[in-house]
Amino acid sequence: MTPSRDFAAELDDMKTQLADLALQVRQLTGAADTGAIRAASARQDLPAAAYTPAETDKSSSSSGELYYSGHYNQDNARFRWEPKSRSVNQILSTDGEKAAKVVGALGHKQRLDIIRTILQEPMSGAELVERLNMGTTGQLYHHLKALLGADLLQQDDRGGRYSIPRHRTLPLLLLLAAASDLLDASDYMDMTEVRGNSSAYLGSTEGKHDPHALLGAVLENSLLEHNAGYCTEVNIYIHDDSRVTVADNGRGIPARAFPGADTDRSWLQTVMTDLHNRTATGASYTVPGGEKGISIAVVNALSLHLQVETRWDGSIIRQDYSHGIPRSALTPVGTTGETGTSVTFEPDPELFSSAFDRETVEKMIAERSAMYPQLTLRVHV
Template identity: 30%
Template sequence: MNDEQLPLAPAKAPDHGYTEDSIRSLDWREHIRLRPGMYIGKLGDGSASDDGIYVLVKEVVDNCIDEHVMGHGRTIDIKISDSRVQVRDYGRGIPLGKVVDVVSKINTGGKYDSKVFQKSVGLNGVGTKAVNALSSHFLVQSVRDGVMKAAEFSQGQLTADPKPQKTSQRNGTLITFQPDDTIFRNYRFIPEYLESQIRNYCYLNAGLTIHFNGQRYEAKNGLLDLLLDKTDAEGRRYDVIHLKGEDIEMAMTHGNDYGEEYYSFVNGQYTTQGGTHLAAFREAVVKTVREFYKKDYDASDIRGSIVGAISVRVQEPVFESQTKTKLGSINMEPEGSDGPVRPVRSFIVDFVKEQLDNYLHKNPAAAEALKKRIEQSERERKDMAGVKKLANQRAKKANLHNRKLRDCRFHLGENAKDGAEKEPLTTLFITEGDSASGSITKSRNVELEAVFSLRGKPLNCFGLKKKIVYENEELNLLQHALNIEEGIEGLRYNRVVIATDADVDGMHIRLLLLTFFLQFFPDLVRNGHVFILETPLFRVRNKKETIYCYTETEKQAAMKKLGKNPEITRFKGLGEISPDEFGKFIGENIKLEPVILQSDRSIQQVLTYYMGKNTPARQEFIIENLRLEKDLITSDVLPAAEVVEVE
């Protein structure tokens, strides 16, 4: 090989001063504030149930629950305002000499001693430290045997450390914090999300009472109470089956709703994304039913319309993230224990197969009702097969030239770029008519935001069978756009946003779409994917400034601020908002109202009330809340204004 054939040596890249000084070590507080997502998941503004501000509350309350589980403290007081959280338990109280360390030194906590906290929610020693670091103000106060020790922090830094003092207060721990608005921008606590968290704590801890903003919450029958609250008596095909064993509890029934509805817990933690224990529960129900009836039913027919709950308590649970929303593959006993090491899957499968089989043998009426429900699902599935095939063929052809859907580039489950740290947040806007969709389409982010345009008012689906979804072309195309035909596992968008006009027709379309989702795809709502787009009702401006207002109160304040003779535009339809303006309302500052199911109301109760026959209860509500236009006009004396009504 001559010199010309020798490979060229790569050019030496400059090191840009890469020395010992380039290496930086972050302390615990800096690391949490720099990478909050590692500790509390997504930040968000509170419009989603898994936003970080709710994780902060959970981390503090979890410590109170652990005290209760260990037999110390039966009551927890929680007060939450727009920006301030206060949690007080009546357990043993933090040892006074460690009050500062427990909330500000990483890897410090009693949970490392399994003799003290046998089956607690977390074992990582990070929870309250993350809350402290991400709060503009954080107060911890412990009372033990007539002595109180307190400490105050700001963004994790100690600001006050007074000496212990005598007190007449009961033993326990008080933590007060305010999330840092430089990290959680424009955040707000939604009471329904907090109430759901608190109800779950009570379902899983018999004898526990929680006072939340003056309301008392407690449950005496565990998961039985949970399912009784989530279903109504008329909709249940048989009485709730409630079974308990050592370290395990389950409950199940079947209703008339479509889909499957589950609530899974590990050591009192609501695992919203399920995991090993939920997969084992679903598998065990299918196996048990097939063996009991000696018939190879389709799994989808057995689990169709099921409402179930499973709770297990294990030592050293392994979650797939710091936020503990999905349980990994674990054993029921840690290595080195006296008991046998059993995978959680086999433990749950064995328990369900034995106990559920025994229950069905002892309760023939329930067994017969369950069989009828399974066979009904089987008939419906077979009846729908022909219609489904034809509808899918039509949808496939329509998708080639589907003018209703203006899709985006990336979708849920896909990374925006190879190696990206997190998947993109994708949105589908459902609009009424081409006019509204035109404004959104021109102003949207084509990478992450898609638009589906309706043709007038969709079909009222209340009380109809799922067969209608395939027979109605528009609903079928919407189903395919979302990719939820076989369940929400294939959902293509994180957020499904209903964007309708702020008038009577727009409200009606909104109700019809919500009826469609709740009737046939309730998991879409239960899992927090459905939102209502809030757009401004008014534009108040003068030659120097423009203010967009979402309420009458905001409009009045804007008129006062701008002074004499501001121009006021009343937006009646989304199509009347220019694309340039619309871009300001669907970007980073988008205002979304989440669609939330109340914890104590079933889907059928909600649909019957709003979309059923004109019931006396609904008539009474309308009469009591009816207000005349003149009553809505403020009595404040305001300057005259030029009003422009946009038709």
């Protein structure tokens, strides 16, 4: 039996392709501005060249337009939105006080959980309490009342299931999509907090901190790989410009998407920027007087520059950071049959007292060699 075709879905896909084609034509003819092209290419449907800034009409008062459309399936019903656009000028002129109220109303985790859950499936109050593990209905109905009053929820009838009004569904999905694209901002805020509270990680000091504590933290990740049975050799290179490199022959940090993540952010970037995910960041190194352990993400936050290179799955992939914030995408730089990770970093001179000292590093390595006799550790100057 031949399966039936979903003509509505095919029509949606065709409309999306036509909208994207129209954007490309407008770009080629000079009618499309950079903002519109960036908005469309954010979906990764357009080629990389679409990111290239184009000449704009300086006589135009418009700052650009955002284009959006989509479809959404729920309860055997299909919602479709025709392609729409809104000028950037209009978006930026939105009443700030009212916008803050909207964002504030949705800025509560439990309210977002309610919205995300009901977007997947309309539910009754009792079902929401059970699904979200709220414990009591009183806590739930406090948030439901606010969402109902804001016209972000509707109820079938008294005691019935809650659902999202049709005209609110697309804006909420777009808001969640934008939040998903900004998830890494929370990690970068954490990075800034680490820099402002460095003594909690490095111990209290009247002057600047000892940079060798960061070296110990990076080395700890290689030792963790050795303990897992994958790393047999670690090389430490002390450079003349206040940098140091730790290179091991472990498995290499995977460059694929981190499993279970809300975004397509790579495992590598998660390791380098997530201060709280102990599974992702692996080892943690503690110095005397430090209240918190130093993970490799902390090292990244406290480094003026950091470059990580992973040899994984036949490729050599590199990424650069400054103060914990990526300054480049994951960049393939070669192929290899080897595996391992190399981290080169320069501690921030505003926080650290001096360059790396050869004798101090060699003493550190001698201590580790005694603790791990099956691991080869070398220092290169």
